[in-house]
Amino acid sequence: MSTLANLEIALRRDRNLAALSDSHVHRATREDGLGIIKGRDAITAEWVNEDAADVDIVADLTEMIGYKVKDWHGHRWVWRDEGRILREVVIEDRGEEKTTPPAHSPLGELRSGEGQYAAGNKALLPPGFPEGARDLADWLHQAWNGRAFNLYDRDWLPALIRQIPDATFYFEHAIVGETQTAILWRVHGHHGNGQRIRLIGSSVFTGDADETVIDHAAMMAQVGRGILSYV
Numbered sequence: 001m002s003t004l005a006n007l008e009i010a011l012r013r014d015r016n017l018a019a020l021s022d023s024h025v026h027r028a029t030r031e032d033g034l035g036i037i038k039g040r041d042a043i044t045a046e047w048v049n050e051d052a053a054d055v056d057i058v059a060d061l062t063e064m065i066g067y068k069v070k071d072w073h074g075h076r077w078v079w080r081d082e083g084r085i086l087r088e089v090v091i092e093d094r095g096e097e098k099t100t101p102p103a104h105s106p107l108g109e110l111r112s113g114e115g116q117y118a119a120g121n122k123a124l125l126p127p128g129f130p131e132g133a134r135d136l137a138d139w140l141h142q143a144w145n146g147r148a149f150n151l152y153d154r155d156w157l158p159a160l161i162r163q164i165p166d167a168t169f170y171f172e173h174a175i176v177g178e179t180q181t182a183i184l185w186r187v188h189g190h191h192g193n194g195q196r197i198r199l200i201g202s203s204v205f206t207g208d209a210d211e212t213v214i215d216h217a218a219m220m221a222q223v224g225r226g227i228l229s230y231v
Helices: 003-012 019-023 040-048 131-145 156-163 216-223
Strands: 024-032 035-038 056-060 064-069 072-081 084-093 168-176 181-190 196-206 209-214
Touching: 003 019, 003 056, 003 064, 003 072, 019 024, 019 040, 019 084, 024 040, 035 040, 064 181, 064 196, 072 181, 072 196, 072 209, 084 196, 084 209, 131 168, 131 181, 156 209, 196 216
Parallel strands: 024 084
Antiparallel strands: 024 035, 056 064, 064 072, 072 084, 168 181, 181 196, 196 209
16 A cells, blocks of 8 residues: 555544654645645644544555545545655535635636637646556547547436536546556636636546546535626
């Protein structure tokens, strides 16, 4: 079991929050569907709000883990600096209601032309994206951005597109393991009510099957958030 998996168990089951001082650098950041927490002390303060709970590690790719707590799933991705966590991205679909501060009214289409042309067969991938995950990313790009739902028969995809018709998927990072491949991705788009939506998603593929986690509560918080008014 990886050090990241053992850390998850220590924090969540054993409530050993002191482990954070050894696992994270002081300037570490934690990002979820609603924003970024800066600093190890602030990350520790977030863990204080958690109740002790059993956790099952369902995927372990060293620098990415999938876990199950009670009846909900989560994925955690980390990047390190000299062995200690510098940045982490957490996606958890707990089913709990969330709120987010009001935002400025959308200014209109910020991605001029996108969505009006065929998606193509190749995903636009960042530098350093693992070669072993490129074919998978290209396939997901065709299915998700190209709306070829027949290539990826999962109920969550058309359900998401119905809510965010102009959703564009971006593949940010991937880890290729011996039997599993994990991909971290993001969605930008606009809800039918005009709200701008930004989501983080994570998928772990084992053969043709995958476990995909999206923070649906973060999406609904963005859909229902207020608009700043200066009148």
